Structures are given as C-alpha cells and as structure tokens.
Amino acid sequence: MFNVAIDGTTSSGKSTLAQNLSKVLGFKRLDTGAIYRGIACRFKRLRMRKVNDKNIAKLVKDISIIVSFKHGMQHVIVNGIDETDFLRSEEISLLTSEISPYKVVREKVLGIQRRFAAKYNCVMEGRDITTVVLPNADVKLFITASPEERARRRYLQFEGKKGAPTYEEVLKDLKMRDQRDSAREFGKLAIAEDAVVIDTTNKTLDEVTKICEEIVRSKMH
Known part of the structure; x- marks a missing residue:
C-alpha cells in the first residue's frame, strides 16, 4: 500500500488538505x-x-x-x-x-x-503520523502557517456564532495549544527528519494541494 502521512499545527489546513489530496489521488483518507x-x-x-x-x-x-x-x-x-x-x-x-x-x-x-x-492506499493526517504512527510512510508532509494566520482562519469559523471568541482570544488559545502539543509525553508534535515542510500562510488551498500532489506523484513513479 502507498501511504501519505501528514502532520501539522492546529488550524494549518492539514485536514482540508488531506481531504482534497485523497480525492485527487483516489486514495482513502x-x-x-x-x-x-x-x-x-x-x-x-x-x-x-x-x-x-x-x-x-x-x-x-x-x-x-x-x-x-x-x-x-x-x-x-x-x-x-x-x-x-x-x-x-x-x-x-x-x-x-x-x-x-x-x-x-x-x-x-x-x-x-x-x-x-x-x-x-491512504492519506492520513494528525499530530504524530509521520513520527510515530507511520514512520515508514512513502511520503511525509508537515503543514504549518503563522500563528496569526491560523488564528484568523479559526476565528472565521466562529464568526457570527453566539458566544464567539474574539480574535485575540483565539490567538491566545492557539498559542497555548501549540505549546501543549509540542510538550506532550505521548503524541508530541514534531517535524520528522524526512518530512517536507509546507508553510500555507500565503497560499490558497488549491496551491497547497497542487504542491503536495506533485510531491506524492513524484514518489509514485
């Protein structure tokens, strides 16, 4: 089986990317x-x-x-x-x-x-997929973005909802999650040595999907 492993920071877009990538590749996610x-x-x-x-x-x-x-x-x-x-x-x-x-x-x-x-044949995303779950995956990707951009994306998910947090509250919570995720004893967020790091801060979802698709297909031949 051909496995694509994706890790990344909170609200970096890794879940949506995994969904899109699985579709274009015809893989399970x-x-x-x-x-x-x-x-x-x-x-x-x-x-x-x-x-x-x-x-x-x-x-x-x-x-x-x-x-x-x-x-x-x-x-x-x-x-x-x-x-x-x-x-x-x-x-x-x-x-x-x-x-x-x-x-x-x-x-x-x-x-x-x-x-x-x-x-x-699958695309799997999470927090420790590349380092613990599938250390021998065919392709490893680490998805991230600036804290401010990730907070903006998350804030938009709450916008208009009753009791929605402010942008500042979302940013503070996100930074705390980053710190907690990187300090865990089990399931620690870390970048695998052989992972390709992709910063999505100034990229559209289509652009990121295309970049990742090209990386995967280059490994399939």
Missing part, C-alpha cells in the same frame, strides 16, 4: 482526529466528570470503535453509536485535548490507524 473525538464523545456519554487515569482506563477497556465510509464521508461509530454529527463541537474539542495525551488512548487509536494503512 483517515481523519485520525475524528477517532479521538469519538472517544471523547464516549467519555461524555458515560457522564464521567474528571479526566484521570482511573476513568481513562475504564473508558478504553470497554470501548469499541469502527471507522466506516458512507458516500465518501468518514463515520466514527463508538459502541454502536454513530458520533459523526457530534465530533466538531467546542466542548468535544476541549475534551479531546485532555483525553488524547493518555498513552492507553493513543495505543488504542494506533492499532486502528496501522490496520487502515495496511489495507488501503
């Missing part, structure tokens, strides 16, 4: 972040109040995760419940950032990721 978010949904459904070793161990022990595709869209089914429509709420985003650093959680997801990569 695994949104690993959605799997972690699915686990967070399960945590919420169990009405666990605190994220600690005891609760996380209980959560992972009894969890069942299935990744399926309907009309080309990835669905995450957790213990028989399709959580896809609930994955992107801010509450789940914050809960995911608390849960995902735990080693037992990452090991659970790691098995799903590697089985997927062994089965399909």
